[in-house]
Amino acid sequence: MASPAPELHDSSNNNAGTNLEYSPESSRANNDAGFDSRTSPTPLVGNESNSSPTPAPSIFKRTWSKLGINGTVAALVFKGALAPLIATAIYQRKSVADIYINFGYLIIVVSILAVTILPRGKFMMNMSISVLLTCVAMAMVLLGQYAGVKARQNTTPVGASPDIALGYNSSAAAVNALFLMLNLFLINTLRAARPMFNIPAVGYNIFVLLGFTYGPQMTTVASSVKFSRQLFYSFLTGQAIGTGVSLLVFPISSRKVFFGEAAGFLQSCRGLLKAQTEFVEALEYSQMECAPRPNTRLSLGVEPETSHIRNNQPEESENKHLYNQRAASLKSSSAALLALGGKLREDVVFAKQEIAFGHFKSKHIHEMHRLFMNILVPIMGFSTITDISERMNRSFCMDEQWLEELDSPEFSQTQGSQEGSQEERGSESVEWSELIRPLHASLQPFVEVLDNSILHVLILLKFVPNPNRAKPKPKRPGADGASSNRDVEKGVDGLNPGDIGFGDYLSKTIDRYRAERTENLKTWAAERGHSSIFQDIRGRSHLPPDPNQEMNGHHETSREKRFSERLHVIFYVEYLIYTVSKGILAVVRCAESRVEDGTLTKRRFIFPSLKTITKLVKGLIRGEYLNPGIDKISSMGASVQNVSLGHSLQAPKDPEHLPPKNSWQALGDRMRVIPQFFGSSPVKFGARVAIASMSIGIMAFLHQTHLFFIGQRVVWGIVIICLGMNPTTGSAIFTMITNLGTTVLATVAAFINWYIVGQNTAGIIVFLFLFLMIYFYFLVKYPRFLVAIASGAITHVLIVGYELQVRVEGRKAATATGQVFYEIYLLAPYRLLAVAGGVVVAYVFTVFPVPITEGFVLRKDLGSSLFLLANYVSSTTSTVDHRLQDREGDMSLCSSPGRKLEKSRQDLLEKQLSLQNSMRRNLSFMDWGLNFGGEFPKEIYTTIIDEIQNIVNYLALIGFASKTFIAARKESPSPVWLTEFAKSRPETSMQAHKTTSLLILLSASIKNGKPLPPYLEVPTDSHLSEQVHGDKADNITFQNLNEPGFRALAVIKLAQSSVADSLIRIVEPVRELVGEVDFSYHIVDSNEQM
Known part of the structure; x- marks a missing residue:
């Protein structure tokens, strides 16, 4: 059993003298997260200038650098x-x-x-x-x-000889x-x-x-x-x-390590925001490029006469290459940031337990980590945009019905020209560009402000030196290649990063960006006659009938469905950016408050609280130190409300024993722990x-x-x-x-x-x-x-x-x-x-005597992962329902339904992430194991694990997005659209739990090695979008676009659709692994091929 690797940190840039609690580990954290202050497009200070070329390093330095020694x-x-x-x-x-x-x-x-x-x-x-x-x-x-x-x-x-x-x-x-x-x-x-x-x-x-x-x-x-x-x-x-x-x-x-990783986390967020901005620019080229299909005009060599639609193929390939390159960069940066977030979560435990002489108390470290995690979830959602875009393009290219309609004679006659199909393709491409380009134009300056805001936090917390103190004189306009109209490092209010009050400037910028984007989208929708954010055929069912509906109904259905999906992508991006900006604003407010209350002015002895020490000792004894479980959920305090808990929120049931009815049976329940212990894997x-x-x-x-x-x-x-x-x-x-x-x-x-x-x-x-x-x-x-x-x-x-x-x-x-x-x-x-x-x-x-192979452990872990995923899907669905209906209760009470549900959801997520790491580790050892018989289906398992990870990411984002409904209800007055929508929306039906049922079936089949039942039905979409149709679409029009929590609807809808798509990709590989109960037969003629 491999021992856990120690957390080791190196650095190539030392910031000595800036903070006695800050160590050079931050540079390693920056590099681990894909960020290097020497090469990053995000400078730490605004003093870039064209300097003379530096001499080449000596062979000694080059060797040291190659070995990674600093x-x-x-x-x-x-x-x-x-x-x-x-x-x-x-x-x-x-x-x-x-x-x-x-x-x-x-x-x-x-x-x-x-x-x-x-x-x-x-x-x-x-x-x-x-x-x-x-x-x-x-x-x-x-x-x-x-x-x-x-x-x-x-x-x-007695009397034996000395030899004896x-x-x-x-x-x-x-x-x-x-x-x-x-x-x-x-x-x-x-x-x-x-x-x-x-x-x-x-x-x-x-x-x-x-x-x-x-x-x-x-x-x-x-x-x-x-x-x-x-x-x-x-x-x-x-x-x-x-x-x-x-x-x-x-x-x-450990405090130095945590602060170093915190600095690296913030620097990585800066790099990831810039990577996201570049990706949004390339997002324009993510759609409308498909391989030629047989029996269509494109495959038969019919070229369009309109050169403005498709100028030349090499340019398209170059644009697509740019998109792929930036998407890969965004994914790698997101993966590095996620790994750094995992390190933060582990090291914050030790940082809070240390006796130290410094500035920050344990509660300050806890608050800092909580605020960082509020940034991590939405900023990690950036990486899912690449997956969503690829899914949309694949769906577009596989839309047999629409492609056949574009090439059909009836459609050409309807459009009045032979080039109708190509013009249609071009119009959709132009429509997509008209959505992306304004988004990028407004996003770029906004990200610069967010970048300066993170720099502001780094300066206040003394993670980096303040460039304004080093250079008190203002920068001459136009110098060093900077814009003569404005200073990138200075806000419109004359505030620089590091100045108290920069948070107010950021807050105004966020509101201004939000209002500007809302007006742009409203204008864009009004010009095209769109009213609802779910602009598909179901959302238009309450409108007067179109006389041409019978002629081109299928075409309109496909087109409006794609329009709705693309619009949701825009809302998805804007919601993530807005949520990240709010998270950064919260960190800025926290850093400024630490300066104002004198926390950073003097150092003091800091001791861990009695609660922290007690929690540490109990965790070591119970094995819950870094591995919290969900088995104790039902013991979280006495209930002060008459609440009926679901089975998943109660103690796990035993199919061989009913609940104890007296003290003797309760004692017997405790005694059964002994044989369970001796049958466990550690024993x-x-x-x-x-x-x-x-x-x-x-x-x-x-x-x-x-x-x-x-x-x-x-x-x-x-x-x-x-x-x-x-x-x-x-x-x-x-x-x-x-x-x-x-x-x-x-x-x-x-x-x-x-x-x-x-x-x-x-x-x-x-x-x-x-x-x-x-x-x-x-x-x-x-x-x-x-x-x-x-x-x-x-x-x-x-x-x-x-x-x-x-x-x-x-x-x-x-x-x-x-x-x-x-x-x-x-x-x-x-x-x-x-x-x-x-x-x-x-x-x-x-x-010997029985080998325990990685394949066996991997199969069991995959079954457990699917079962945990089923529970996570169910808990997330219930969370969305409760938050929409405002039925979570008092979240300050441990006994409230909302707190119990939130605790179970967090524990399920932590266990799922732990299982993911275990499965990937076992996959890496598969090539080392002895294999007798056929090859292990490593690619199939990898596909399933990747799709499980995608579903987990989307579910985490759904749970996070549904928080906006709680915040929206606290507004005075409460948004009318949310109240009306919650009232008109029915309770979650049995259809909504099909995903949970399917995942449990898949889990049982994988874990036990048994075939799947026949005629397995895979849910194709989320229940939320199914309920948004008819007159209910009037509650979710563009007029409410700037209302709190409104964009979260589109985010949840898009994420749920992606979950359904990933589920389809899981079922087929599982069916290939375990088979299906099917006793049918087919008689093959001697001249017939199978």
Whole structure:
């Protein structure tokens, strides 16, 4: 099971002196998010000028840049290697070595396992758990060895010879073996169930392995206590050195990491806004380009005579290429920002828990993170615009009915010319351009204001220096290529970013942009005679009949449907921009309030609240620390209203047991947790690790092999088993190959380390430090290989550290515990052999007796993901219904229906995202697993997972957009359109739940490997749009376009249509995987082809 990778940050730009709580991590965050202040089109300061070309960097700088080494990476590498260097150096003193005797090398190993490069909050949690587990391991070893000594005394005859009394005793060996197996089982079960115990569990494994494998040699309680004390002191010393290095050498607090990522998040938002502006400009070329179709005028070579419609094909291809390029750029920027948002969510937990001396309290950090998340959801919606546009174009190109009508003689006669179809295509293209171009024209200056607003926040929070302080003189108009009419960095009110009151300027700009776009759209619709935003044939059913309807009804239906979809795209873009601008305004207000209330003027000691500490401890115990669940929803306080909760908001039902009716049955319910625990996946994994370890560890407890086991240091092979054991076969092969590779390289490096300096102790220690820096460099740059790098570093330290230890103690002391002394040229191959054996055994017990493949886990996870998606669809639908009907209740009460629904929806989303990461990780290991039989359908699974992710994105946006209905109702007076629409809209019908039912069927089929039922009906559209027709369309006309929450209707409609489209794309791949119940048959004639 791979250990979690530490959060590592590097930087190429340091902003020293701007904020003592801000670290260079922000530059790494910027780069991780696809933003680099050196190359970004969004400058941090408005002082661009044409300067002389800089000289080419030296070869040293180019090499450093190619390796990705900068100040932060160098500091982390140095810091990681410093702790084992100190541990190695202090042990060279005889007085120190006399305390630890034969366990001096363990100080070096434990200092590596401390992972000093972690931020302070994560390090302290990791170290606290490690120290606690070390104390528990010490107690368990003392208990086990005491029981072993008593077993020896009770089975040794009185007056026995020293060879019998002090030699091998089977009872003592059996007792220690039982204690070892029990401890290995428990700690590895805990490691699998609680990921935060991953790294501390390695130290616990080493402690109990050494304690219990040497346990049979203990003949008295005094010798047992002496041995355990040396082992205990070695661990505590290594942990103490690691703690000192982490806290004193290049200290990195979790608050600094959070603020660095916050700065990177804001900078990435600037870049993403500009990418969105460029994409909107290219959106004009996203429509009306289809491949030639057979049996049509385009395919038969009939060219239009109107050159203004299609000038030439190369230009169209170039425009399409521009669109694809900008769409790819937008998607990559959005993905980087989403990853950064995930880091923020993880690190804010540690930032709030730290004791610090700084400006921001925990509540300020919590508020900052909440405001950032309010920006993240709508700004991430930008990436879905590319998907929506592609879906629309694909639907347009696949519209068989409309394309046939364009090429039909009847349509040509109706239009009065042979070129009617081409003119029709051209008119639609022009109509689409007339929608996009004004949007881009108004969007570009508005995004500049938003960009300056984010810069304003960065300056106020001291994440970047204030350029206005550095250059107090105003910029000369027209200088440096700037516009002579206005200053990009200055608002119309004379305010610069960093000036208090910039938020008021932003608020006015948002209102002005909103009003301008509303008037433009109203004018555009009035010129074309459109009234409703759902301008299709159903929305016009209350209008007088058209005498030409029978002639061209189908054509009008297709055209107006496309018109409605395109108009919804415009509303979609504008809603996202408006919501992002409101989110940025909230951040600006927050930053200005922090300046005005004096938060940023002085620093103070900050302590976590009692609630935060209590939540941390409970989360560690319950396993809910970073993995909240939905099983406890029904216990959120006593209800003060008479509310009937749905089944999904209640405790999960048990099909084998009715709810308990008395206290005895309730006690029985609690007792059933025990067998459920022993049947869980973590317990199965713990049992595998214990059995694999004891397959080699049994040698330490048998009469014929116990001396060989101790003398040849076989125990370190078991350590590698515990370190590198994986639950699935593909990751096991990957781990085996990487562990073997790094161990071989570490053995070679140990030889070089020892002989390159002529076996001189001082030179050996210096080169050991250099090699450790190399290990930590790869750990910083490639955290995915944490287990392999740790195996290599530990192997290197075991070889070199033991030889240095023998030099200090002498051979007699070094062999006192039964270990055989070897020169390094023999010790290194034996260490390599032990580690290699452990790696191979770990793999064998991963596939034996029953291999757990990535495909099996992926199929189960996909079924669970579809089931969670069904629940998420249902909860989101209910949320929209409740918010439209204003039935959420008092959201300040935990017992209100709205709060329960919101909590369940958030928990479902978090679990879904976690499953998505797990499935993609398993997909990446599919190529490493052994495959017998046909190939694994990796492409089909990838398609399904991608569509699930698309649905999750749209549902999250629907839930976010429906919040505007709540805000709209708080307006005074409440919007009339919303009240009337909510009254005329019926309750959600059974038709609305078809999507949920279908997803549950798909989940059951995938999870159980059973075929789908026949005649499966896939919902084709959302129930919201189905209810907007007839006279109800009068409530949603363009006249209400500027009303609060009005555009959210079109956003929800478009997102729901995209959900329905993605659902169609899921059903067919699932049917291909599991089949369908179908007993029909078809008799094929000998001359008939299948």
